[in-house]
Amino acid sequence: MKRAWYYILPPAVIVAYASIATLQKGQHSLQQSKSEPVVQQGMITQQRQQITLNKNEQSSERIAVNENNTNQTSKIKALLPSSWEGTRIDGRLQIDEAGHLVVEQETKDLFDYFLSATGEVPTEELIIKLQHYLTENLPSPAREEGLSLLSDYISYRVELSNYQEQYANIHLNGNVEPTQVNFQNNVGQLQAHFEHLYQLRRDKLGMEAADAFFGLEEEYDQYQLQKIKIAQNESLSSTEKQAEYTRILDEIPTQVRFIVAPEQVMNQLSNIDQQYVSETERYQARSELLGNEAAQRLAVLDKKRKQWKSRLSTFRTMKAEIEHAGLSTSDQQLAINQLLNQQFSSDERKRVAAIENISTPY
Numbered sequence: 386m387k388r389a390w391y392y393i394l395p396p397a398v399i400v401a402y403a404s405i406a407t408l409q410k411g412q413h414s415l416q417q418s419k420s421e422p423v424v425q426q427g428m429i430t431q432q433r434q435q436i437t438l439n440k441n442e443q444s445s446e447r448i449a450v451n452e453n454n455t456n457q458t459s460k461i462k463a464l465l466p467s468s469w470e471g472t473r474i475d476g477r478l479q480i481d482e483a484g485h486l487v488v489e490q491e492t493k494d495l496f497d498y499f500l501s502a503t504g505e506v507p508t509e510e511l512i513i514k515l516q517h518y519l520t521e522n523l524p525s526p527a528r529e530e531g532l533s534l535l536s537d538y539i540s541y542r543v544e545l546s547n548y549q550e551q552y553a554n555i556h557l558n559g560n561v562e563p564t565q566v567n568f569q570n571n572v573g574q575l576q577a578h579f580e581h582l583y584q585l586r587r588d589k590l591g592m593e594a595a596d597a598f599f600g601l602e603e604e605y606d607q608y609q610l611q612k613i614k615i616a617q618n619e620s621l622s623s624t625e626k627q628a629e630y631t632r633i634l635d636e637i638p639t640q641v642r643f644i645v646a647p648e649q650v651m652n653q654l655s656n657i658d659q660q661y662v663s664e665t666e667r668y669q670a671r672s673e674l675l676g677n678e679a680a681q682r683l684a685v686l687d688k689k690r691k692q693w694k695s696r697l698s699t700f701r702t703m704k705a706e707i708e709h710a711g712l713s714t715s716d717q718q719l720a721i722n723q724l725l726n727q728q729f730s731s732d733e734r735k736r737v738a739a740i741e742n743i744s745t746p747y
Contacts, residue, residue, distance in 0.1 A: 466505040474498055478523060478531070486527040488534065493598040496538055512539060534594060541589035548585065552578075572613055579606050604641045608633060639674055650674070654683075700728050700737065 476495025479487040486492070499515040500508070512535075519531040583603060586595040615621065615629045634646055643650045653674055661667040664684070672680035707720045721743060725734045737743070 466502055469502065478519075478527075480523070480527045484524055484527055486523065486530040486534070488530075488594050488597045490597060490601070492531075492534070493538070496535060500542075534590075537590050537594065538598075541586060544585060544589060545582075548581070572610070572617065575613070576610060579603070579610065601638070601640050604638055605644065608637050608641060608645060640676070643675075696728065697737065697740070700724065701741070703728075704741070 474495075475491075475498040476493070477491045478495060479489070479491070481487055496515065499511050499518070502511055506514075515535060516532060519535065520528060523531050582599075583595075586599055589595075590598065611633045612630065615626050615633075618626070621629065634642060634649075637645070639650060654671065657667060657670045657674070661670055664687070667687075668680050668684055671683055675683075703724055704721055707717060707724065710717075710720075712720065725737060725743070729737055
């Protein structure tokens, strides 16, 4: 299930973000809950539908437990509220060849998919259902690793909720909105906030899991923080600021750059496509830019596009033969529509008709 999550910021920092709208166009809001833990998830997840970028091992070294598995999908949905019927499940479980759990962003996504039903189902009940799902679908030792990781993640969520409540009590006077404060102080508070979250995550989850769950999000946070600092540096000219923006953009991982500057990454991909004719060379260049999994997905997409072009070329040849067969206009149109029906599915026929400017009864 894809739901829009907005990054959780300290109240006093919201003013800072609002004052640099030219730098940060995404909306940020403070989500609080005094009775239930709150999931803190960055805006990175809003872009992941385009390409899933990972820095982990090649997929051949992993075994998907529930990815593209209708039976497992049904089991998950059976554990969740009926109002979630028709939603798309986030996340996946994977194990390596030794039977250990692969800890990755998608593991956290699956946890969050269950736990974000809070409000419809008591949190304690959701945790039990998620524990049951892990127990039923992971072999040992991945089972024990998954249950331990879930326990650590729940502990993190509880501590995060407590931290948010404490911060709100310090910086808010009842229901009064945060007052305008010195912007440089806000930057300091924002940096301290990020540092606190960084340490909290590693205290509760350990370095490996925290990096897998929040690594890209933290890279994104630091990039935005650096942009704020550059924008407020009065000693820099406009030209110097632009040079600094370019420098920090070049330094961030490609996975984050795909979020903050997608046009740059797409241009790089376009250059790769033009430069490399060999599928092997093109795959290697894409892998260096985006990672193995994204390169594999793009290779599959290349194959599908090649097949589509071949089918469309065959259709055009056969269509030209019909047009030069001396048929009446009505018979010619009927023959072309019959060819469409034979060569393409219903959705494909609409696409081909639009491309070829063919009048159809569909």
